[in-house]
Each structure stands twice: as structure tokens, then as C-alpha cells.
Amino acid sequence: MPGGSDQFGHDVDRxxxxxxxxxxLVEQVRxxxxxxxxxxxxRLETLLPAAKGGPVIIVNxxxxxxxxxxxTPGGVDVVELPELRQDTVVDQVQAYLDAVTTRQVATLRGTRRDMDATVSSDTVEAAxxxxxxxMWDAFAERILDRLEHNKGGGRRIWWCPTGPxxxxxxxxxxxxxxxxxxxxxxxxxxxTPTLRALVAARAEPREQGGAxxxxxxxxxxxxxGQAPLPNVDTERDLLHERFDGACTELIGERATRDAVLAGLVxxxxxxxxxHGEQDLADPSRGGVLVHDGQLTVADLSSQQYQGEFAFLSGCKTAVGGANLPDEAITLAAALHYTGYRHVIATLWSVWDDExxxxxxxxxxAIVRDGVLHADEAAAALHHATRALRDRHRNAPSVWTPFTHTGP
Incomplete structure (x- = not known):
């Protein structure tokens, strides 16, 4: 035996x-x-402050x-969900992704009229x-009943889903x-992607950097390779109006990856x-399409920001990965993790007008006298979504994609 017993003893000591x-070293870090x-x-006590503004619901x-x-700030209440089964969840997610993919084909053509000409909109909306x-029957109603959220619609809740x-x-x-x-x-x-992320977002904001x-x-x-977005100019004009011209523009050729990353800082x-893209097999490769390519989740995660609010008015900016469903690696989550406290994003392709x-x-709702009040973003999005829903109850693809992430 090479080295003999002396070498063996030396290796054990080492x-x-x-x-x-x-x-x-671990003790020093702690x-x-x-x-x-x-x-x-x-420790549980370090996570309970996540629910300071309202209950956080982890669906396991x-x-x-x-x-x-x-x-809640007082502890954790367990709600059994006997109607929710993992195999059923997988089937439902697959049916949902099939419908969203069909919807994406129509969106690439540009208008809802094009959708009617290429695919059956009734089939997509029904799915x-x-x-x-x-979702309502399997878990949502039971959870809201336990919370006694059965009247009105103004109380805040945070969803922290897991798996598919x-x-x-x-x-x-x-x-x-x-x-x-x-x-x-x-x-x-x-x-919220995690309780820890919500705790961090609720912390007192650091000294604000940037402009x-x-x-x-x-x-x-x-x-x-993408449909034109004619309302880009509309969105630019409304921001100039709301912020009284205090708006830095990166449009078309000026919207390069380096310029955008520098601007976010x-x-x-x-x-x-x-437009946005999402790779369901490798979520970190998803992102928004700018002039010289794709600004990816990995790009955004490479640095830290001190931002208050980001609005991702693009396609598929909040969709996660199919093969890694427990890891909420989305563009919205990436911006949130890296310093933007409030992020509004879309789960799949949205119509330009909406x-x-x-x-x-x-x-x-959230900008007054040129100042953006980010903590009002969730309620503002909720009311905007309800207004769309009330006009298009039979077309959930119009109003369901919009999400808010943050405190």
C-alpha cells in the first residue's frame, strides 16, 4: 500500500x-x-416580518x-388542500402552456383580429x-375562506407558489x-419569490442612488422577427407627461445592452x-429584446441596483421555467432580487393596446407632481386589471397576464 500507515495518519490529521x-470560519461569518x-x-422569527403588510400564502x-x-406576523397556519394533487397540477400547467403558446402565435401577428384569422380565440380563452x-376550486377559494377574505377586494395578500x-x-x-x-x-x-426576498424588500430603503x-x-x-409595437411612442409620451419631461430615453438603436444596464444603475x-423571451428549459437565458440582442436574467443578476419601481411592459417577462419550477428565475424576480423593490410584469404575450x-x-394612480409612489403600485395594478376584466370577462388572455412583485 503506497505511503503506508504514516501517510494515512497524516491524511486523517490534515x-x-x-x-x-x-x-x-463559519462561526466568524455567523x-x-x-x-x-x-x-x-x-429561523421562523426572521421570516415572519415578511407578512407585516398582509398574509403570505405559500402553496406547497x-x-x-x-x-x-x-x-402572518403571529405564526403559520396550515390549510390542507385535498383537492390539489401534483399530477393534476402538472396536467393543468401543460394545458395552460399549450393555450399560452397558441396565444403567442396570434400575438406575433399583432392584433386580436389577426388572432381570429389564425387560431380559434374561443378555444384559447376557454382553456x-x-x-x-x-385553481379556484382546487385551492384559492379554500385559502381565502380561511382568511375570511369573502367581502370586498381591498385587502392585500402575497402569493408564494411552489412547484409547477x-x-x-x-x-x-x-x-x-x-x-x-x-x-x-x-x-x-x-x-414574492421567497419569504426572505419579501423581508428584504420591506426593509427601510437604503440611501437612494442614481438620478x-x-x-x-x-x-x-x-x-x-417580432411584431411591431406601435404604442411604444404612446407609452413614452405618457411618461413624459406624468414626469414633466424628467425621463431618460433609450429607444431603438440607443437601447443597447450596455446602455440599459448602465441606465438601471x-x-x-x-x-x-x-418584446421579451423566456426559455422554459433554461430560465436564466430569458429576458427582454433590445437593439443588440437579449438582455437576460443572468445579465440583470450580475449587479445590484437601488431601484424603487420597474414596469416591464413586454411579453413573457414573468414566466418561469418548466424544468425548474421551484426556482422562480424570471426577469421580474431578477430585477426584484437585485434591488428593484416593486416590479410590474406580464406572464405571457400581451396585446400592445392593453x-x-x-x-x-x-x-x-401612482405618479403625482412628477413623483412616483411605488408603494401604491399593487393597488393601482389591481384596479387597472379589474377594469380590463370587467370589459373582457370572456377574454381572460387580455387581463390575466399582469402581475406585481414586491412589498
């Missing part, structure tokens, strides 16, 4: 010394403020059982409607032709009016 050194839980599961999906964990109703549910529009669950039987009728919904009181506008009216508010309308309504 490994024991390295183990002691590792333990000492002594640093903010790193007390380094390499440990977080597994092959053994499914439950909702309702997190989306079935998904919304299934990360791909579905839980905020839109319900029977929208029956008043009061939907999440939209009972609560103002937001999303004070300026909006960064990134617009791509024409993108190779120097602006607290950002608005993207461009995107501009929602943007106008949201900014009309």
Missing part, C-alpha cells in the same frame, strides 16, 4: 485540521450582522400531500378560463362571470416597452 478551520443563519435554515405541491402555509376555475404552480396566474383564479367568486373580487394580490426623480424608458418599436424608476392602457392607468 482532514481534521481542515474541518476545524471550516467550523471556525458573527457578522445579517449572516446569523449562514449555511443554516432560516408534492406527491405526498398539498397544503397552503399562511404566514385559460378552465385553468382559472380549476409558479407558472400559473394565481391572482386571476376564479369564476369571473359570477361576482365575488374570484381572487380579484376578494383581494389585492402580489407575488433623483427620473424615469428610465427603454423602448423597441421595431425588433427583428443610475435610475430609481424604469419602464421597458419591448399594455399601453394598463401603463397609463397605473402611472395615473
Amino acid at each position: 482532514r481534521m485540521a481542515l474541518a476545524r478551520e471550516w467550523d471556525e 458573527a457578522i450582522e445579517g449572516f446569523e443563519d449562514f449555511l443554516q435554515p432560516p 405541491v408534492s406527491r405526498w400531500r398539498c397544503d397552503a402555509l399562511i404566514v 385559460l378560463d378552465r385553468c382559472l376555475q380549476w 404552480l409558479t407558472l400559473l396566474p394565481i391572482h386571476a383564479a376564479g369564476y369571473h362571470r359570477s361576482p365575488g367568486r374570484s381572487v380579484l373580487d376578494r383581494a389585492v394580490s402580489s407575488y 433623483p426623480g427620473r424615469m428610465l424608458f427603454v423602448g423597441m418599436p421595431d425588433t427583428p 443610475n435610475h430609481r424608476w424604469a419602464h421597458f416597452a419591448c 399594455a399601453a392602457e394598463v401603463a397609463d392607468n397605473v402611472y395615473g
Whole structure:
């Protein structure tokens, strides 16, 4: 045996010394403020502040059982979900993705009239409607009943889905032709990728960097291989009006990857009016399409911002990955993780007219005297979405994609 017993004893001593050194280094890290839980599961008391503004609902999906964990400042309430099954969730998600893909084909043609000419809009809308109703029956109604959210629609809740549910529009669950039987009728919904992310977003904002009181506008009216976005100019004009001209423009050829990344560092508010792409097999490769290519989730995650608000008026900016559903790696989540406290995004392709309308309504509610009040973003989006829903109850593809992530 090469080395003999002496070498063996030396190797054992060396490994024991390295183990002691590792333990000492971990203890040093845990002594640093903010790193007390380094390499440990977080303590419950450090996560409960996430629910300071309202309950956070973690919907857990597994092959053994499914439950909702309702997190409040006082603790965690478990709601059993016997109607929710992992195999059914997978089937529903697949049907939903099929409908969304069909919807995307029509959107690339540019208008809802084109959709009627290329695919059956009734078929797409019916598939989306079935998904919304299934979510209501399987878990949403039971959860809201436990919360006693059965009157009005002004109370805040945060959804933290897991597994394949990360791909579905839980905020839109319900029977929208029956008043009061939907999440939209009972609560103002937001999303959070994790409890820790929400705790961090609720912390007192750091000293704001970047250009004070300026909006960064990134617009791509024409993108190779994509439908034109004629309302980019409309969105730009409405922002100039709301912010009294305090708006930095990166449009067309000026909207390069480097320019956008630099702009995000120097602006607290950002608005993207461009197409987006999502790679369901590799979510980190998804992103928004700018002049010289794609600004990816990985690009955005490479640096830290001090932003308050981002509006992603693009396609598929909040869709996660099919093969990694427990990892909420979306463009919206990436911006949120890296410093933008509030992010409005879209789950799938949206019609250009409706995107501009929602943007106008949201900014009309949260911008006063050129100042953006980001903490009002969730309620503003909720009311804008309800207004669209009330006009298009039979067309959920029009109003279900819009989401809010943040405190």
C-alpha cells in the first residue's frame, strides 16, 4: 500500500485540521450582522416580518400531500388542500402552456383580429378560463375562506407558489362571470419569490442612488422577427407627461445592452416597452429584446441596483421555467432580487393596446407632481386589471397576464 500507515495518519490529521478551520470560519461569518443563519435554515422569527403588510400564502405541491402555509406576523397556519394533487397540477400547467403558446402565435401577428384569422380565440380563452376555475376550486377559494377574505377586494395578500404552480396566474383564479367568486373580487394580490426576498424588500430603503426623480424608458418599436409595437411612442409620451419631461430615453438603436444596464444603475424608476423571451428549459437565458440582442436574467443578476419601481411592459417577462419550477428565475424576480423593490410584469404575450392602457392607468394612480409612489403600485395594478376584466370577462388572455412583485 503506497505511503503506508504514516501517510494515512497524516491524511486523517490534515482532514481534521481542515474541518476545524471550516467550523471556525463559519462561526466568524455567523458573527457578522445579517449572516446569523449562514449555511443554516432560516429561523421562523426572521421570516415572519415578511407578512407585516398582509398574509403570505405559500402553496406547497408534492406527491405526498398539498397544503397552503399562511404566514402572518403571529405564526403559520396550515390549510390542507385535498383537492390539489401534483399530477393534476402538472396536467393543468401543460394545458395552460399549450393555450399560452397558441396565444403567442396570434400575438406575433399583432392584433386580436389577426388572432381570429389564425387560431380559434374561443378555444384559447376557454382553456385559460378552465385553468382559472380549476385553481379556484382546487385551492384559492379554500385559502381565502380561511382568511375570511369573502367581502370586498381591498385587502392585500402575497402569493408564494411552489412547484409547477409558479407558472400559473394565481391572482386571476376564479369564476369571473359570477361576482365575488374570484381572487380579484376578494383581494389585492402580489407575488414574492421567497419569504426572505419579501423581508428584504420591506426593509427601510437604503440611501437612494442614481438620478433623483427620473424615469428610465427603454423602448423597441421595431425588433427583428417580432411584431411591431406601435404604442411604444404612446407609452413614452405618457411618461413624459406624468414626469414633466424628467425621463431618460433609450429607444431603438440607443437601447443597447450596455446602455440599459448602465441606465438601471443610475435610475430609481424604469419602464421597458419591448418584446421579451423566456426559455422554459433554461430560465436564466430569458429576458427582454433590445437593439443588440437579449438582455437576460443572468445579465440583470450580475449587479445590484437601488431601484424603487420597474414596469416591464413586454411579453413573457414573468414566466418561469418548466424544468425548474421551484426556482422562480424570471426577469421580474431578477430585477426584484437585485434591488428593484416593486416590479410590474406580464406572464405571457400581451396585446400592445392593453399594455399601453394598463401603463397609463397605473402611472395615473401612482405618479403625482412628477413623483412616483411605488408603494401604491399593487393597488393601482389591481384596479387597472379589474377594469380590463370587467370589459373582457370572456377574454381572460387580455387581463390575466399582469402581475406585481414586491412589498
